[in-house]
Amino acid sequence: PDFPPRPPYPPHSTAPLSARATASATMMKNMRRGIPNLFKSGTAHMKGTEEAVIKNIEACKDLSTITRTSMGPNGMNKMIINYLEKLFVTSDAATMMAEMEVQHPAAKLLVLASQMQEREIGDGSNYVIILAGELLKQARGLLELGLHPSEVIKGYVKASDAAISQLDDLVTWTFEEKDYKSMDKIEMATYAPICAKQFTTVDDINPLIAEACMCVMPENVKNFSVDNVRVSKMMGGHIGNSQVIRGVVVSRNTDTSIKDVKDAKIGVFTCAIDTASTETKGTVLIKNAEQLLNYNESEEKMIDESIKAIADSGVKVIVTGGSVGDMAKHFVEKYKMMLIRILSKFELRRLCKTVGARPQVRLGPVAAEEQGYCSRVHVREVGLQKVTVFEQQKGDSSKVATIMLRGATRNILNDLERAVDDGVNVIKAMAKDTRFLAGGGATEIELARSLSSLAAKDKSLSQYSIKKFANALEIFPTTLAENAGLKPLDVLALLYSEHEKGNKSAGVNIMAKDLKESVKDLSKDRIFDLLATKKMAIKLATDAAITVLRVDQIIMAKPAGGPKMGQRKGHWDDDDD
Secondary structure, three states: OOOOOOOOOOOOOOOOHHHHHHHHHHHHHHHHHOHHHHOOOOOEEEEHHHHHHHHHHHHHHHHHHHHHOOOOOOOOOEEEEOOOOOEEEEOOHHHHHHHOOOOOHHHHHHHHHHHHHHHHOOOOHHHHHHHHHHHHHHHHHHHHOOOOHHHHHHHHHHHHHHHHHHHHHHEEEEOOHHHHHOHHHHHHHHHHHHHHHOOOOHHHHHHHHHHHHHHHOOOOHHHOOHHHEEEEEEEEOOHHHOEEEOEEEEOOOOOOOOOEEEEEEEEEEOOOEOOOOOOOOOOOOOOOHHHHHHHHHHHHHHHHHHHHHHHHOOOOEEEEOOOEOHHHHHHHHHOOOEEEEOOOHHHHHHHHHHHOOOOEOOOOOOOHHHOEEEEEEEEEEEOOEEEEEEEOOOOOOOOOEEEEEEEOOHHHHHHHHHHHHHHHHHHHHHOOOOEEEEOOOHHHHHHHHHHHHHHHHOOOOHHHHHHHHHHHHOHHHHHHHHHOOOOHHHHHHHHHHHHHOOOOOEEEOOOOOOHHHOEEEHHHHOOEEEHHHHHHHHHHHHHHHHHHHOOOEEEEOOOOOOOOOOOOOOOOOOOOO
């Protein structure tokens, strides 16, 4: 039989043998590369203890080293120039974190933890960074010995819980509710936080903060608001010229010749003090000179009636957030009223809160219940600047107090303002928990002692990380001693010796002349730390350190966009070269 012809074989590849071999080798190479081939070209990938974990720890340790030298009363200042070329000279860690552009992802976790501490408590951001950095540094040694990160994390969680629970037993002083009326007690509570920022001027700033807080302290202390204590910075003079004003200081002169009004009724307007203008364009047809004169007279008459109505309602001071016409100024002068413009709507709201006024949206008479009252409104010349002061008398209830700070340079004033903020935030935090611990590294030594004994009793692998947590807490007295120019190892040994004897309030004496005086009971020197600050700081620092230790791979995508243009120097029309 005749069979059908067999179909032809598929054609062989015409590609040369060497090209096919190369393609096959490339495919095999890509398969062996594994994870990096999953991502787009340019993606960076790091994994393992050496590449990911150790590099993360190094970055965090470098960040904590920067802020560590700024800790305590003898801490050094840092000079930071941000991306806008604005200069900051400060030892405040919160300001450093806000202005430094930290790029490393692991170090950013520490920055976020310190920012959370600043938002929640308002103090102790440096504590968080130093402790988290030291915990990671101690963990590195354990990882290099072969301990798994999960074992280190278990020990750190145990140690953190034990330390936080033990803090309640280390309370040395409790601020009572009746003490809010005692200026000396408030000064004692805020002394240590302010001392850490402004060691040389603490005796000048502390009474100002106490007085300002007492002025605005509500009946229920839990309703105390830090926004009610304002700071007005005036160049010139020195810190001794600073004072507290019961009320608001507006850094503008008045627009009229009236400079001092007592028992002032205040009308606040958000609209312009000028002739009323329509929203749409209008055309007035004037045929002769008489009509032109009559038009001007009617306009004058209308403004006159509006200003007269305000004066007849009893208002002596007009405050506006809008513009003021020349004709309106004339009539305000005629009826002997003070006029001041406040361009910031936030400052206008704050003034309304201070004097008890309700802002008016249109020009006209102000009802008695919508007027504000102030004992005295007057213009003062502070240095080379004229300011308007809305001041209440001592008997009047003032909802806002202003600390007028004086200093030689803008940087000094900014640093003083940060110290004031820390002091006021401590008083705010006291409303939730009024218990205080011994400062100067005393609490940390006591915690280190108890955690060392806990590590000795633990039978699991966690004992090593608990012991390292105890070692990490020693960084605080060590740093205080280093920054004060003392020998840290000798001071640490002396501290442990005092605490073994039962002196739980023994801390580092930064004023010591020799080693014998380097440790003393700091509770007699008003050095106390707020319990809430320490609790939150230890929790946040431990959480940040654990988060970094849990990372075993880093995958970074290629940044979007092309190359960044360099800044031109000189005139825009000049050539680049």
